[in-house]
Amino acid sequence: MPFDPSCPDCNEKMEFGFIPDATYGAVVETHWHPGTPKEAKFFGISSGTVIEKARMIPVRAWRCPKCGLLRVYAKAEGPRPHDP
Ligand SMILES: [Zn+2]
Helix, strand or coil, X not given: CCECCECCCCCCECEEECCEEEECCEEEECXXXXXXXXXXXXXXXXXXXXXXXXXXXXXXXXXXXXXXXXXXXXXXXXXXECCC
């Protein structure tokens, strides 16, 4: 079933997109991860955040072109943008 939301504030059709996340020399898609972030250590030195890749879910976002409101979802299955 297509997911084609409208803005709840101004009723404009929302535009599909994603939230890029910059990292070392690359830009990746943002993901949701369950739980509280825990600092990862490598030989006692901070090396980022502990993650379980299998539990990560891509974040999908729809933006209202009129007011800028974002609707953000992290669902294992969809929602996906409506195919034109
Ligand atoms: Zn709006």
